Amino acid sequence: MVGVERIKLALVDYMIWLIIAGAFIFFSCTIPRFLTFKNVLFILYVAAPLGLLVFGEAVCLLGGNMDLSLSENAGFTAMIVGVMLVDWAPWLPGWTGIILMALVGAGLGAVNGFFVGKVKLNPFLVTLSTFLIYNWMTYYLRRGAIIKMPGALLIPGGGRIGGVFIAIPILIGMAIFLYFILDHTRFGSHIRAIGGNSDAANMLGINVGNTHFWIFTIAGALAGVAGLLYTGYLKCIPSTIAEGDIFLAFAGAIIGGVSLRGGRGSAIGALGGVLLMGVINAGCTMTAMEPALRGVLNGFILLAAILINKTRANLRDRILMPK
Amino acid sequence: MKLKKVKESKGAPLVKMEDIHKWYGKIHALKGMSFEVCPGEIVGLIGDNGAGKSTLIKILSGVLSKNRGKIYWKGEEVNVSSVKEARKLGIETVYQDQAVIGCLSVAQNIFMGRQPVKSWGPAKVLDKGKMRREAEKLARDLKLHIPSPNQEVRFCSGGEIQGVAISRAMYFKASLVILDEPTTALAVSGVQKVLSFITRLKSEVIASIFVTHNLHHVYSVADRFVVLSRGEKVADVKKEETSIEGLIELQLRKGVTVT
Numbered sequence: 280m281v282g283v284e285r286i287k288l289a290l291v292d293y294m295i296w297l298i299i300a301g302a303f304i305f306f307s308c309t310i311p312r313f314l315t316f317k318n319v320l321f322i323l324y325v326a327a328p329l330g331l332l333v334f335g336e337a338v339c340l341l342g343g344n345m346d347l348s349l350s351e352n353a354g355f356t357a358m359i360v361g362v363m364l365v366d367w368a369p370w371l372p373g374w375t376g377i378i379l380m381a382l383v384g385a386g387l388g389a390v391n392g393f394f395v396g397k398v399k400l401n402p403f404l405v406t407l408s409t410f411l412i413y414n415w416m417t418y419y420l421r422r423g424a425i426i427k428m429p430g431a432l433l434i435p436g437g438g439r440i441g442g443v444f445i446a447i448p449i450l451i452g453m454a455i456f457l458y459f460i461l462d463h464t465r466f467g468s469h470i471r472a473i474g475g476n477s478d479a480a481n482m483l484g485i486n487v488g489n490t491h492f493w494i495f496t497i498a499g500a501l502a503g504v505a506g507l508l509y510t511g512y513l514k515c516i517p518s519t520i521a522e523g524d525i526f527l528a529f530a531g532a533i534i535g536g537v538s539l540r541g542g543r544g545s546a547i548g549a550l551g552g553v554l555l556m557g558v559i560n561a562g563c564t565m566t567a568m569e570p571a572l573r574g575v576l577n578g579f580i581l582l583a584a585i586l587i588n589k590t591r592a593n594l595r596d597r598i599l600m601p602k
Numbered sequence: 603m604k605l606k607k608v609k610e611s612k613g614a615p616l617v618k619m620e621d622i623h624k625w626y627g628k629i630h631a632l633k634g635m636s637f638e639v640c641p642g643e644i645v646g647l648i649g650d651n652g653a654g655k656s657t658l659i660k661i662l663s664g665v666l667s668k669n670r671g672k673i674y675w676k677g678e679e680v681n682v683s684s685v686k687e688a689r690k691l692g693i694e695t696v697y698q699d700q701a702v703i704g705c706l707s708v709a710q711n712i713f714m715g716r717q718p719v720k721s722w723g724p725a726k727v728l729d730k731g732k733m734r735r736e737a738e739k740l741a742r743d744l745k746l747h748i749p750s751p752n753q754e755v756r757f758c759s760g761g762e763i764q765g766v767a768i769s770r771a772m773y774f775k776a777s778l779v780i781l782d783e784p785t786t787a788l789a790v791s792g793v794q795k796v797l798s799f800i801t802r803l804k805s806e807v808i809a810s811i812f813v814t815h816n817l818h819h820v821y822s823v824a825d826r827f828v829v830l831s832r833g834e835k836v837a838d839v840k841k842e843e844t845s846i847e848g849l850i851e852l853q854l855r856k857g858v859t860v861t
Contacts, residue, residue: 463727463728463730464725464726464727464728465717465719465726465728468706468710468714468717468728469715471703471705471706472703472706472710472714472715475703475704475705475706476702476703476704478699478701479699479701479702479703480703480714480715481685482665482685482695482697482701483685483701483714483715484684484685484686484689484715484716485714485715542703542705542706543705599753599754599757600757601748601749601753601757
């Protein structure tokens with residue numbers, strides 16, 4: 280490929296980062312104190328819990344699936360682990376809660392994986408059911424909030440080391456880890472193959488059902504970690520924790536360039552989606568925009584992202600089309 | 603109708619299917635089919651739609667399971683219960699819709715399901731460099747005009763996609779390649795390309811089963827023809843014992859099958 284084409288392709292592929300830079304520069308110019316190290320850290324910190332949900336959704340979408348239950352999974356997981364540490368097994372040391380979060384999340388995700396991958400039910404319907412179940416089970420377990428809990432549970436989502444919130448390396452580390460899995464392992468290539476064309480993947484000897492099962496289990500584990508970060512961020516576990524955030528998780532993945540049709544997109548792109556939403560959110564908060572309007576703005580950003588992704592795909596095709 | 607027996611050619615058959623039955627619910631799709639292929643042989647499997655061609659080869663390639671009958675591979679009885687197992691034996695299938703993943707690169711498509719990996723500490727990492735190099739070599743060998751192994755398959759022409767599918771068989775040293783209607787969706791130049799792929803396979807002593815209902819495409823390359831009708835074998839003839847007219851007649855006469 281010629282040099283110019285290569286540059287064009289890179290511009291198209293990494294467009295999200297240009298947009299983030301643009302948004303960042305815009306807010307830096309218009310809002311005093313936006314461009315400070317502290318503020319950048321804070322933007323990342325606020326974005327981290329939702330970010331983990333976005334990663335989970337991105338993994339599902341890459342495999343040609345969708346998971347509507349991820350945010351409720353995060354909330355239910357946090358509530359289960361909270362109640363476990365406070366009521367059911369108070370003798371458990373607090374740090375076990377950190378591991379339990381990921382495990383319980385993975386377990387709840389595996390339920391989806393079982394019904395989609397093994398029983399071959401429609402992923403939309405399965406995860407809609409578990410969305411309702413997990414959502415209301417959270418209320419059933421505790422109406423109100425768990426306020427007193429072992430301090431260790433709050434460290435990953437709220438603690439800092441040397442001024443840096445621990446949630447930030449978790450967010451970025453997870454993006455890098457997922458990039459490695461998706462783009463450099465056989466398993467990751469199977470996820471993309473199934474997302475791209477599951478019939479062909481089956482004929483090529485890839486076990487589609489098993490891969491689906493693991494996709495949902497991994498997404499569930501990511502939701503569990505998200506639950507942990509939400510807990511640390513809020514310093515409590517209310518029964519409304521993470522409720523309804525699935526829509527923003529979808530938005531983040533799509534803004535980050537992950538295709539709804541499966542197979543296309545990357546973990547790093549999804550991180551970009553998280554950051555763009557974080558930057559814009561922070562900018563709006565600092566200008567004291569009305570919260571309701573901020574919600575409206577999220578919708579417009581998603582719409583814009585869909586349009587941009589469409590043109591982006593066309594541009595990309597034009598560059599890649601053999602002459 | 604007479605069933606012409608094919609004389610045993612030298613050596614054992616590569617694969618032998620014996621008395622294969624397949625039911626889809628109440629429909630008896632294969633009624634005791636027997637079928638064999640010798641090493642390096644090109645067999646044209648012909649018959650109308652619904653004759654049982656697809657069912658037969660899907661059983662051989664591990665996509666479907668048979669209800670009754672035996673399969674022998676190089677003289678040993680085998681149980682081909684999955685695509686993976688078929689591939690392990692050395693049976694590679696080039697499907698009608700070619701089983702390619704459009705959004706992945708040519709190299710990824712050739713190696714999908716059995717990519718080379720290298721160790722990276724405890725982790726096994728895809729060896730992308732090796733895949734690219736090998737894919738480039740295969741494309742050169744097969745004279746595919748693909749600008750780069752990184753090209754996504756959705757930009758390939760029908761003939762090039764066939765080439766990608768055939769590259770799999772060549773690279774992984776298959777000994778039997780099943781081609782399911784490989785020429786149906788192709789332009790004339792694409793058909794020529796596929797026919798040259800098949801003769802290329804023969805020169806490397808790779809047997810192939812060419813499934814088609816277009817006799818004209820298969821006639822020039824095949825060594826032997828097996829004609830199916832309504833789940834039964836109605837003819838099994840060597841090329842020198844028949845003519846294209848004779849085969850057309852056999853195909854048409856299927857209305858009066860042996861009972």
